[in-house]
Amino acid sequence: MSNFSIQNNEVDHLMLKYEFALEELITQLKISIKEFEFNNNKQIVEHIKTRIKSKESAIKKLDSKGYEINIDNLKNHIHDMVGVRIVCSFLPDVYDIVNIIDNAKNLKIKEKRDYIETPKKSGYSSYHIIVEVPIYLEKGIEYIEAEIQIRTMAMDFWASLDHKLQYKFSDVIPEEVKKEMYDCSLAIKRLDNKMLGLHEIVNKYK
Ligand code: 0O2
Numbered sequence: 001m002s003n004f005s006i007q008n009n010e011v012d013h014l015m016l017k018y019e020f021a022l023e024e025l026i027t028q029l030k031i032s033i034k035e036f037e038f039n040n041n042k043q044i045v046e047h048i049k050t051r052i053k054s055k056e057s058a059i060k061k062l063d064s065k066g067y068e069i070n071i072d073n074l075k076n077h078i079h080d081m082v083g084v085r086i087v088c089s090f091l092p093d094v095y096d097i098v099n100i101i102d103n104a105k106n107l108k109i110k111e112k113r114d115y116i117e118t119p120k121k122s123g124y125s126s127y128h129i130i131v132e133v134p135i136y137l138e139k140g141i142e143y144i145e146a147e148i149q150i151r152t153m154a155m156d157f158w159a160s161l162d163h164k165l166q167y168k169f170s171d172v173i174p175e176e177v178k179k180e181m182y183d184c185s186l187a188i189k190r191l192d193n194k195m196l197g198l199h200e201i202v203n204k205y206k
Pocket of ligand 1: 079160
């Protein structure tokens with residue numbers, strides 16, 4: 001914390017750049033998604049949430065990863081200071097969004113993690129993409145990292161419950177709870193497949 005305070009002005013400037021990057025990213029995403037939805041005559045997004053990670057959360061995360069708290073480590077090791085979560089109705093919609101991001105002219109893809117294909121041990125599933133977003137400053141263009149999480153509503157339901165549990169059991173999550181959550185993640189996967197099946201049946205009647 002102390003190092004962040006010493007570099008306070010620099011950290012505040014960086015936080016401002018995160019805000020610029022979020023604005024740039026969300027505008028670009030909304031335009032590309034709307035155009036895709038118009039061209040394909042379907043709605044693929046239920047809702048979008050955005051956030052800038054707080055300094056306090058960033059410090060906690062650096063600490064939990066074993067890094068010293070300073071601005072260089074913040075820039076180099078926290079890849080989700082800027083975060084966008086896109087929640088879709090059906091599984092194929094998630095991959096449509098991935099394609100849209102792949103083709104977005106202004107975004108550089110840094111990393112992709114498909115936790116839907118390979119869920120985390122906890123059962124967490126979601127598609128993560130780290131992108132670099134250009135921001136246009138007086139001194140020229142700078143690229144800022146952002147994390148985009150794409151998931152279905154069912155996956156989002158699971159993740160938000162899991163998030164709450166992490167707060168409730170700030171120490172250690174009991175094995176019994178972990179097991180129940182894992183079982184729920186399997187049920188969520190079955191539900192996603194069932195909902196997709198239903199969607200396809202309904203589409204036959206269109
Ligand atoms: P918050 O509160 O959402 O900001 P790494 O890149 O491997 O060094 P990192 O950044 O942990 O480390 O990458 P990862 O695991 O790909 O994704 C991090 C984010 O994904 C988390 O951010 C969560 O938002 C989400 N996430 C990952 N695993 C889980 C999980 O098991 N349960 C839930 N609910 N969310 C998860 P933060 O910073 O941890 O939290």
